Amino acid sequence: MNSVTAKSEFLKTLSKRGFLHQVSNLEGLDSKLATGQPVAAYIGFDATADSLHVGSLVQIMMLRILQQSGHKPVVLLGGGTTLLGDPSGKDEQRQLLSREKINENAEGIRTVLSRFLRFGDGASDAVMVNNADWLCDLNMMDFLRDYGRLFSVNRMLSFDSVRLRLEREQPLSFLEFNYMVMQAYDYLTLHRSHGCLLQMGGSDQWGNIVSGIDLIRRTEGAEAFAITTPLLTTASGAKMGKTAAGAVWLSADKLSSYDFWQFWRNTADADVGRFLRLFTDTPLEEIATLETLDGAEINTAKILLANAVTTICHGSQAAESAAATAAKTFAGGAGEDLPRFEISTETLQSDGLGIIDALRGLEFVRSGGEARNKIADGAVKLGETIINDAQYRIQMTDFAAQKTLRISLGRKKHGLIALC
Numbered sequence: 001m002n003s004v005t006a007k008s009e010f011l012k013t014l015s016k017r018g019f020l021h022q023v024s025n026l027e028g029l030d031s032k033l034a035t036g037q038p039v040a041a042y043i044g045f046d047a048t049a050d051s052l053h054v055g056s057l058v059q060i061m062m063l064r065i066l067q068q069s070g071h072k073p074v075v076l077l078g079g080g081t082t083l084l085g086d087p088s089g090k091d092e093q094r095q096l097l098s099r100e101k102i103n104e105n106a107e108g109i110r111t112v113l114s115r116f117l118r119f120g121d122g123a124s125d126a127v128m129v130n131n132a133d134w135l136c137d138l139n140m141m142d143f144l145r146d147y148g149r150l151f152s153v154n155r156m157l158s159f160d161s162v163r164l165r166l167e168r169e170q171p172l173s174f175l176e177f178n179y180m181v182m183q184a185y186d187y188l189t190l191h192r193s194h195g196c197l198l199q200m201g202g203s204d205q206w207g208n209i210v211s212g213i214d215l216i217r218r219t220e221g222a223e224a225f226a227i228t229t230p231l232l233t234t235a236s237g238a239k240m241g242k243t244a245a246g247a248v249w250l251s252a253d254k255l256s257s258y259d260f261w262q263f264w265r266n267t268a269d270a271d272v273g274r275f276l277r278l279f280t281d282t283p284l285e286e287i288a289t290l291e292t293l294d295g296a297e298i299n300t301a302k303i304l305l306a307n308a309v310t311t312i313c314h315g316s317q318a319a320e321s322a323a324a325t326a327a328k329t330f331a332g333g334a335g336e337d338l339p340r341f342e343i344s345t346e347t348l349q350s351d352g353l354g355i356i357d358a359l360r361g362l363e364f365v366r367s368g369g370e371a372r373n374k375i376a377d378g379a380v381k382l383g384e385t386i387i388n389d390a391q392y393r394i395q396m397t398d399f400a401a402q403k404t405l406r407i408s409l410g411r412k413k414h415g416l417i418a419l420c
Contacts, residue, residue: 008033010069014227016284017277019062021203024213024226032197032225033071038123041066041198042074042190044131044183046082048097050108051251054263055240057279058229062200063126064116068281073117073126074194077106080135081182099132106130112250115313127194131186147185150218151211156180159207180208187212191224200227232278235270250313256339257314261322264306266412269294272301280308338406339363339415345396348419352393355380358407362415374409381408 004015004023008030014020023029033039043059045052052060063073082102097105110128117126156162159180165172187209190196199209209226216224232240248263249255267275273291276282282304290301303323310319325338341361343353356371359380365371372390374380380387382398383406394417399405405417 006030006034008069010066010071013065013069014062017065018274019058019065019229019278020227021230022206022226022228024210025223028223029198029225029227033069038070038072039198040072040074040190040194040196041200042076042187042194042196043200044076044078044081044186045109045113046078047102047105047109048082050105051249051254052109052112053250054248055232057250058232059201060113060116061279062227062229067117067124067126070124072124072194074190074196075113075117075126075128076186076190077109077128077130079103079106079130079132081131081179081186083132083136102132108251108253115250115315129190129194131182131189134189135182135185143185147181147215147219150215151181151184156207156211159211162207180211183208184211184215187224188215188219191216191220191222196224198225198227201229203228203231235268252314252318257310257318258322258325258338260314261306261310261319262326262412264309265302265326267302267305269298272298272305276301276305276308280305280312282308340404340418341407341415342418342420345419348394348396352395353417355382355387355392355394356390358394358417359409362407362413364409364413364415379410382406 004011004020004026006012006015006026010033011020011023011026011030041063043063045056045059063075067073079099079102082097082105083099113126113128119126119128156177157166162172162177162180183205187196187199199212201209206226206228209228213224213226216222234240248260250260252260264275264279273287276287276290277284290304293301307319307323310322339362341358347353355375356365356368359365359371359374360368365374371380375387375390375392378386378388382394394405399419403419406414407417408414
């Protein structure tokens with residue numbers, strides 16, 4: 001969506017920073033947001049893992065901007081809908097999780113979001129709710145009688161989340177088909193209990209959100225609104241948040257602060273300005289200046305991006321430590337925050353450590369074959385020494401009387417082999 005003219009600070013900011021894709025009744029929503037009274041808006045996060053990843057960061061930052069604009073974020077944990085599985089953007093049914101695992105995942109997500117939002121009892125403080133509290137106790141007969149008649153199957157079949165699966169002749173279970181109904185009921189429930197007037201989400205959620213708007217209109221005679229964000233890809237066309245090593249998690253328990261920092265430091269030149277607008281609080285004027293940099297100078301903007309996102313997600317101390325570790329690593333030292341593979345002095349003196357075992361132990365490669373290919377390409381170093389022999393075994397003499405030995409794969413992956 002091109003830049004929009006808006007009176008409310010929230011929509012102005014979303015527009016200028018590139019968050020807007022679809023908006024239902026832009027003028028009506030803008031008027032509600034510009035009254036000076038907090039508007040409650042929500043985004044749902046299904047509890048399929050014990051952390052969110054970078055793929056959810058656009059939505060999280062929208063909630064952050066909402067709160068900074070004086071409005072009230074409502075975080076909906078999908079403890080109930082996760083039992084069904086959302087078909088949106090998926091080619092096959094999700095693996096179903098137990099209620100115990102879903103509750104465990106929900107607690108991890110709560111911890112992650114607390115880094116981005118201020119929770120409390122104030123007018124613009126965020127609140128967190130779980131749709132298991134109302135969905136898991138529904139009586140099917142009562143629900144179908146009261147709400148089932150309000151949903152048009154013809155219209156549900158027209159939404160992309162369903163239509164694309166059917167066009168590709170891929171299975172869509174009745175369980176998944178009901179996800180849209182449950183999400184619409186979530187919106188109605190939060191409209192009644194928390195006064196939510198706005199649901200936000202990714203572009204693949206448009207049909208689900210509009211179904212909720214229709215349900216609120218037909219049951220409450222009230223108007224509600226929708227905002228979706230564009231599908232986020234990198235300048236190369238790759239899906240944002242995925243790397244060869246897997247998802248870029250927002251929890252330090254699943255991805256170290258150093259690796260998280262390094263992910264942002266490695267942003268492609270063409271993506272730096274856009275990512276600064278979406279994922280940081282950096283003023284737009286400063287971003288405009290940074291976008292004029294080119295050549296080696298663009299690294300200044302990349303480091304600022306890495307520091308800013310890591311500070312929000314992991315804290316300023318973690319960001320400073322990651323930046324210092326990176327500086328020391330690329331200067332030829334060994335930073336303390338690098339991933340470590342520990343081995344006892346006795347084992348090393350007895351048998352040594354295979355170079356492939358070290359690479360796999362640090363999760364730099366996923367298989368021995370990949371490790372051998374990297375070694376053959378001259379991409380593996382111990383300290384400053386290139387290792388060309390896949391049978392090489394690290395010995396005590398490699399440590400040069402030190403307790404740690406730096407091992408590198410290419411220019412971006414560095415770790416420490418540590419004696420213990």
